[in-house]
Amino acid sequence: MKYFNFPQSKLSTSRLIYGCMRIVGDNSSADRKKGKLALHTAIEAGYTHFDHADIYGGGECESLFGEMLGELLTSDPSIGDKLVITSKAGIRGAGFPENDFTQRYDFSKQYIIESVEGSLKRLNIDYLDLFLLHRPDYLMNAEEVAQAFNELNASGKVKYFGVSNFKPTQVSLLQAACDMPLLVNQVEINIHNIDPLENGTLDQCQQLGITPIAWCPLGGVVYPAWGNTFSIEDELRIDVELSQQANKYNVEPWQLILAWLLKHPAHICPIIGSTTPERIIAAKQALAINYSREDWYRLLEVRNGQALP
Numbered sequence: 084m085k086y087f088n089f090p091q092s093k094l095s096t097s098r099l100i101y102g103c104m105r106i107v108g109d110n111s112s113a114d115r116k117k118g119k120l121a122l123h124t125a126i127e128a129g130y131t132h133f134d135h136a137d138i139y140g141g142g143e144c145e146s147l148f149g150e151m152l153g154e155l156l157t158s159d160p161s162i163g164d165k166l167v168i169t170s171k172a173g174i175r176g177a178g179f180p181e182n183d184f185t186q187r188y189d190f191s192k193q194y195i196i197e198s199v200e201g202s203l204k205r206l207n208i209d210y211l212d213l214f215l216l217h218r219p220d221y222l223m224n225a226e227e228v229a230q231a232f233n234e235l236n237a238s239g240k241v242k243y244f245g246v247s248n249f250k251p252t253q254v255s256l257l258q259a260a261c262d263m264p265l266l267v268n269q270v271e272i273n274i275h276n277i278d279p280l281e282n283g284t285l286d287q288c289q290q291l292g293i294t295p296i297a298w299c300p301l302g303g304v305v306y307p308a309w310g311n312t313f314s315i316e317d318e319l320r321i322d323v324e325l326s327q328q329a330n331k332y333n334v335e336p337w338q339l340i341l342a343w344l345l346k347h348p349a350h351i352c353p354i355i356g357s358t359t360p361e362r363i364i365a366a367k368q369a370l371a372i373n374y375s376r377e378d379w380y381r382l383l384e385v386r387n388g389q390a391l392p
């Protein structure tokens with residue numbers, strides 16, 4: 084595993100983050116057991132950073148992690164200090180608190196603080212290393228969010244803050260209101276969805292020392308990315324190029340796509356969401372690929388289906 088420090092902080096992270104969105108599966112005892120094994124595998128493989136959200140598995144993903152942490156604490160009382168635990172909030176599902184309420188985003192101070200407190204309880208910890216706003220709230224009042232962040236920080240419940248799925252203008256708006264630096268912007272980046280390369284997200288990250296974290300990094304390789312419009316011919320063309328490059332570097336196509344993300348100078352940290360122990364371990368091979376600029380651009384060109392201007 085490789086490690087690096089988030090700029091603007093004292094927080095050190097494994098370059099690959101383990102994503103906990105799928106760890107309870109369908110919440111059966113077999114799936115929960117599999118999820119726990121995945122967490123143990125990730126820790127043993129050197130992942131120190133675990134990504135959560137209050138809504139994953141309806142809260143069950145955080146609870147399962149808290150259960151695992153409680154068990155580990157008996158044999159290693161300092162385990163909590165060795166891990167970076169991130170959680171997110173701000174998405175309110177339909178039906179809460181009233182049956183007829185619709186899905187919405189909520190960055191009100193009260194909701195943010197209550198959400199963090201709920202996550203801490205489920206995760207079985209006293210503080211979050213990193214708290215992210217999950218999706219931009221169109222009704223965001225930046226000053227109110229800053230007040231929530233200040234209170235959470237002053238009460239020791241959150242060390243650092245960041246955002247997810249924010250556009251650069253939304254990051255700028257919030258950062259201007261906050262005393263504390265926004266450490267990360269967690270966005271979808273994969274071979275289908277390269278918006279962050281083109282809409283200024285990665286430029287802003289590089290300029291301000293914000294770390295981009297890539298969710299669904301394997302979208303377009305092992306499953307279609309969200310809202311993708313790629314035709315079967317597009318997919319085939321990308322598959323062929325990926326397979327050829329994977330052969331050249333002696334890795335699997337999905338490992339190569341991680342290397343494609345890792346190559347970017349903004350220091351993208353991909354989140355690995357597999358619950359298969361072999362894949363959690365094998366993802367680390369991507370860190371050792373010496374990926375060339377030429378191949379990086381060739382893959383982009385094949386993905387675009389046309390030569391660069």
Ligand SMILES: NC(=O)c1ccc[n+]([C@@H]2O[C@H](COP(=O)([O-])OP(=O)(O)OC[C@H]3O[C@@H](n4cnc5c(N)ncnc54)[C@H](OP(=O)(O)O)[C@@H]3O)[C@@H](O)[C@H]2O)c1
Nearest residue numbers: 102103104134247298299300301305354355356357358359
């Ligand atoms: N901020 C946001 O809005 C947001 C949104 C979505 C996700 N996230 C975060 O990002 C994390 C990662 O997302 P993700 O789970 O979609 O990431 P991912 O790592 O791109 O995808 C994992 C999925 O792909 C499958 N997979 C992996 N390698 C495979 C292979 N070689 N062949 C076939 N299937 C393979 C896994 O199956 P197996 O489990 O069977 O290996 C799993 O279902 C989440 O856990 C969550 O923490 C954030």
